[in-house]
Amino acid sequence: xxxxxxxxxxxxxxxxxxxxxxxxxxxxxxxxxxxxxxxxxxxxxxxxxxxxxxxxxxxxxxxxxxxxxxxxxxxxxxxxxxxxxxxxxxxxxxxxxxxxxxxxxxxxxxxxxxxxxxxxxxxxxxxxxxxxxxxxxxxxxxxxxxxxxxxxxxxxxxxxxxxxxxxxxxxxxxxxxxxxxxxxxxxxxxxxxxxxxxxxxxxxxxxxxxxxxxxxxxxxxxxxxxxxxxxxxxxxxxxxxxxxxxxxxxxxxxxxxxxxxxxxxxxxxxxxxxxxxxxxxxxxxxxxxxxxxxxxxxxxxxxxxxxxxxxxx
Amino acid sequence: xxxxxxxxxxxxxxxxxxxxxxxxxxxxxxxxxxxxxxxxxxxxxxxxxxxxxxxxxxxxxxxxxxxxxxxxxxxxxxxxxxxxxxxxxxxxxxxxxxxxxxxxxxxxxxxxxxxxxxxxxxxxxxxxxxxxxxxxxxxxxxxxxxxxxxxxxxxxxxxxxxxxxxxxxxxxxxxxxxxxxxxxxxxxxxxxxxxxxxxxxxxxxxxxxxxxxxxxxxxxxxxxxxxxxxxxxxxxxxxxxxxxxxxxxxxxxxxxxxxxxxxxxxxxxxxxxxxxxxxxxxxxxxxxxxxxxxxxxxx
Numbered sequence: 276x277x278x279x280x281x282x283x284x285x286x287x288x289x290x291x292x293x294x295x296x297x298x299x300x301x302x303x304x305x306x307x308x309x310x311x312x313x314x315x316x317x318x319x320x321x322x323x324x325x326x327x328x329x330x331x332x333x334x335x336x337x338x339x340x341x342x343x344x345x346x347x348x349x350x351x352x353x354x355x356x357x358x359x360x361x362x363x364x365x366x367x368x369x370x371x372x373x374x375x376x377x378x379x380x381x382x383x384x385x386x387x388x389x390x391x392x393x394x395x396x397x398x399x400x401x402x403x404x405x406x407x408x409x410x411x412x413x414x415x416x417x418x419x420x421x422x423x424x425x426x427x428x429x430x431x432x433x434x435x436x437x438x439x440x441x442x443x444x445x446x447x448x449x450x451x452x453x454x455x456x457x458x459x460x461x462x463x464x465x466x467x468x469x470x471x472x473x474x475x476x477x478x479x480x481x482x483x484x485x486x487x488x489x490x491x492x493x494x495x496x497x498x499x500x501x502x503x504x505x506x507x508x509x510x511x512x513x514x515x516x517x518x519x520x521x522x523x524x525x526x527x528x529x530x531x532x533x534x535x536x537x538x539x540x541x542x543x544x545x546x547x548x549x550x551x552x553x554x555x556x557x558x559x560x561x562x563x564x565x566x567x568x569x570x571x572x573x574x575x576x577x578x579x580x581x582x583x584x585x586x587x588x
Numbered sequence: 589x590x591x592x593x594x595x596x597x598x599x600x601x602x603x604x605x606x607x608x609x610x611x612x613x614x615x616x617x618x619x620x621x622x623x624x625x626x627x628x629x630x631x632x633x634x635x636x637x638x639x640x641x642x643x644x645x646x647x648x649x650x651x652x653x654x655x656x657x658x659x660x661x662x663x664x665x666x667x668x669x670x671x672x673x674x675x676x677x678x679x680x681x682x683x684x685x686x687x688x689x690x691x692x693x694x695x696x697x698x699x700x701x702x703x704x705x706x707x708x709x710x711x712x713x714x715x716x717x718x719x720x721x722x723x724x725x726x727x728x729x730x731x732x733x734x735x736x737x738x739x740x741x742x743x744x745x746x747x748x749x750x751x752x753x754x755x756x757x758x759x760x761x762x763x764x765x766x767x768x769x770x771x772x773x774x775x776x777x778x779x780x781x782x783x784x785x786x787x788x789x790x791x792x793x794x795x796x797x798x799x800x801x802x803x804x805x806x807x808x809x810x811x812x813x814x815x816x817x818x819x820x821x822x823x824x825x826x827x828x829x830x831x832x833x834x835x836x837x838x839x840x841x842x843x844x845x846x847x848x849x850x851x852x853x854x855x856x857x858x859x860x861x862x863x864x865x866x867x868x869x870x871x872x873x874x875x876x877x878x879x880x881x882x883x884x885x886x887x
Contacts, residue, residue, distance in 0.1 A: 366885035396787045396886045427712075431887060462849070464780040464874065466881035471713045542778075575874055579780040587684035587713050588748065588783050 297506060300497075305348045306511045308493070310442035311419055314511035315348045317341035319497045320369065321511065323446045324349055325439050327416040330358035333381070334421070334437065334446060335495065336373035339400045346375055357381045359414045361421055362404060363448040363495060364434040365392035366467075371400035382406055384414060386425045388433035426479040428469030436480050438487055444512065445484060448495030450477065453513020456520030458498065459568035463575035470583040474529070477522035484515045492517055501566045527559050532580040542581040546574035618658070622665045623818050625809065627759035628736045632665050633813050634658040637685070640763055640809060641666055642756050644733025647675040650693050651738075651754065651763070652686040652811070656717045659689030666693075676701055676731050678738055679721065680765035680811065681748045682709035683783075688717035699723050701731060703742045705750035739803070743795040745785035753796055755803055762805045762822065764796060769810035770820030773827035774865035779874035786882045790836065793829030800825060834860050835872070839879040849880040 296302040296318050306314040311326045317337055322345070325332040331349055336342055349357065357376045362385035363369060370393070373383060385393075385404035393401050406412070414421045423435045430449040437446040450473075452458055460468075484490070491512050498509040531552075535545045549555045550570055560573075582588075618635035625631055628643040634654055639662065641650040648666055653659035666674060674694045679687050679702035687710065690700055702721040710720055723729075731738040739755040747766040754763040762768075766776075776784070799805075800822045807819040838860070842852045853873025861867055881887070 366887065368885050392887065398886055401886075431885075462877065462881055464878035464881075465782070466878055466885065467887040575780060575877070578778070578874075579782055582778050582780060582782040585683075585685050586783065587715060588682070588709070 297499075299506070300508045303344045303348070304508075304511075305351070307352075308442055308444060308512065310439075312439045312442040312444060313348070313352065314493050315345055316497055316511065317344055321493065321495050321497060322369075323437075323439060323444075323493055324357075325416070325419050325421060325442075326353045326355065327419040328355070329416045330355045332359045332361065332414050332416055332419065332421045333357050333376060334361045335363050335369040335448065336360060336371065336376060336402075337369060338367075339372040342372040342375050345372075358416060359384055359421070360402075361385070361414060361423055361435075361437060362389055363437070363446070364431045365389040366431055366449075367398045367401060369448060369495060371398055373402040374400065377402045384408070384412060384423065386423070386433040386435050392431070392433060424480075424483055426476045427472045429473055429476040430469075431467045432469060434476075436483070438483075438489055443487065443489055443491075445480075445489045445492045445515065446495070447480070447492050447518070450480075451492075451517045451521035452494040452496060452498050453492050453511070453517055454498065454509055455513070455564075456517040456522070456524055457562045457564070459563060459572060460576055463572045463579065465576070465579045468579075469588075470525075470529075470580065471588055473525050474522055477518055477525070480518050481515075481522065484518065490515050499567065501564070524559075524562075528577070528580055529584070531555050531559060532577060533584050536581060536584050542578065542585060545581045546577035549577055550574060618661070620661045620665065622669065624669075625759060625761060625819060627756075628733075629756045629759040629761055630666075630669060631809060631818055632662050634661055636813050638809075638811050638813050638818075639686075640754070640756060641669075641674070642733055642736050642738055642759075643670045643672060644736035646672065646734040648672050649676040649678060649731050649733050649736075649738050650674050651678050652680050652765075653677060653689035653693050654686060656689040656692060659692035662689075663693055674698060676733075676738075677719070678702070678731060678740060678752070678754065679706055680754065680763065681751050682706040683748060684715050684718070686765065686811075688715050690719035691717075701725075701729065701740070703740070703750040703752050709748075709750060741799055743792050743799075744788050746788060746792040747785075748783050749785070753799065755799075755805055760803070760805050760807070761819065762796075762800060762808045762825070763811060764808065764825070765811040767793075768796075768808050768825055768828050769812060769814060770808060770818060770824060771814065771816040772820070772865050773824060773831045775831075775861070775867050775872060776875070777866065779871045781875055781878050784878075785887075786836065786879060787887055789832050790829060793825060793832065796825050797829065831861075831864055835875065836879060836882070839876050840883055842876075843880060843883040849877055849884075852876045852880060 304316045320337045322334040360381045360383045382405045384406045387407040390404045390407050412423045420440045422438045425435045500507045500509050621633040623631040630641050632639045639652045676699045677690045677694050700719045700722045704724040707721040707724050729740045737757045740752040805822050838856050842856050
């Protein structure tokens with residue numbers, strides 16, 4: 276749950292018809308990305324699944340409402356069973372709804388901390404992982420694989436990025452978004468976000484992408500674009516540059532807040548100073564999209580970063 | 589309870605006098621003071637932060653050094669009270685505004701004590717002035733200072749991932765850094781409630797209440813300087829638990845009504861929160877934004 280534009284989508288969800296949850300944007304969408312890889316979207320949430328001759332590798336089941344449409348989307352392209360479900364992280368808004376896939380025999384895979392989180396804060400619709408790993412894990416079915424990588428805490432403490440092969444497309448949830456990483460955070464308080472490792476995590480993902488030759492990502496949320504005609508749905512895929520952009524987003528923000536606090540500006544006043552600063556406008560604000568976010572939200576994010584600067588966490 | 593010997597009723601002006609004296613000596617100097625809480629327990633105050641030190645019959649156990657600069661003043665303050673050495677430095681947490689500066693207090697031979705997750709945190713994100721814990725514990729530890737002791741207890745993630753609840757004996761005073769601050773239950777200063785592990789918050793307070801009852805704790809002390817008495821009745825723990833319980837339930841009600849996160853501050857009934865210290869609707873509204881995620885994502 277991250278992009279600010281996603282909030283708009285969520286807000287409109289309850290007001291709209293089932294077929295289109297925003298005028299012009301379908302509630303459910305499946306994209307064929309080639310090489311057996313598909314992107315499935317239910318409202319603002321997205322996952323991927325890989326179809327092989329030996330079965331299907333699915334990812335985040337999203338929630339109980341998405342479970343039926345997801346199964347239907349898979350059935351529309353293959354009659355093979357779902358053999359694996361890979362969790363990107365432990366948050367309920369992506370990880371719930373997997374029981375129907377469990378019932379057909381799928382094994383659930385996640386980073387080890389996800390199991391601890393899910394067991395500690397149980398949700399009736401979250402299936403606990405059967406297979407856990409520490410640093411990386413490869414789910415293989417025939418000539419296809421879904422490779423999962425963990426680089427420490429980020430959006431939560433078990434977030435993994437995944438590379439679907441042979442499509443060589445990265446699935447990345449909540450820590451950046453296609454088509455650009457220059458997007459405000461959906462929740463500016465950062466909820467469970469682990470700021471101290473965010474830059475390192477994203478840098479590790481950049482290095483992974485470079486070493487694996489990945490140039491395309493699928494993000495875990497629908498991103499909205501805005502033009503003269505209004506809102507539109509950004510494509511499911513975007514450039515790998517979105518990872519670097521998000522890393523730069525954090526680096527610039529962290530440095531600006533740290534510099535301001537080093538001058539003796541109290542934590543609660545940093546946002547007020549930065550939001551009036553021409554330098555901060557040029558370095559940071561001007562890189563954000565012109566619409567779809569609020570300064571009051573950025574002020575909250577700056578306050579969160581001020582705490583990180585003071586406490587190291 | 590005295591400020592180095594003064595009766596309590598003179599405490600506040602005396603602290604201010606000490607602060608003013610420091611200020612007059614150097615415009616750069618932070619405000620410092622030492623408060624005698626009785627039974628060998630003292631509060632050291634530095635620039636709004638507060639640490640505790642316990643003087644036993646053969647040693648001194650100090651808590652959070654705060655910073656390199658603060659720790660120098662801290663050591664000087666301890667010297668004014670006793671000639672005994674600081675042998676142990678106990679960390680309440682792993683936060684950089686509490687932990688750095690230990691070497692100034694206890695040198696290289698001192699023992700640095702923390703819950704085991706604090707060590708992991710400080711290893712993951714080192715601070716140049718923070719001494720890594722040399723002794724860790726999982727659930728409970730007692731540091732002996734002869735006729736006094738510091739009991740440390742861990743009840744899971746709460747404020748940070750390694751917060752120790754401390755009981756100073758024989759004073760039987762409890763410290764819950766960041767979460768329980770005399771004189772009364774309050775709204776946290778940070779509206780983003782960063783590092784507050786909401787999924788365990790109420791349960792954490794329940795454990796602390798049970799501990800206090802089991803150990804016969806009667807008073808609590810805070811880790812920041814506030815107006816009024818430095819100690820409060822242990823019932824403050826319950827009051828603060830009720831605050832969290834109330835706040836979480838308000839947001840849960842709105843979440844169950846499917847109120848969008850950004851609208852909750854406008855629709856939620858905050859009446860039950862209005863009497864709390866530090867209450868401000870906008871501030872609490874930001875907290876509610878964070879709390880919404882607890883119900884949406886589980887953390």
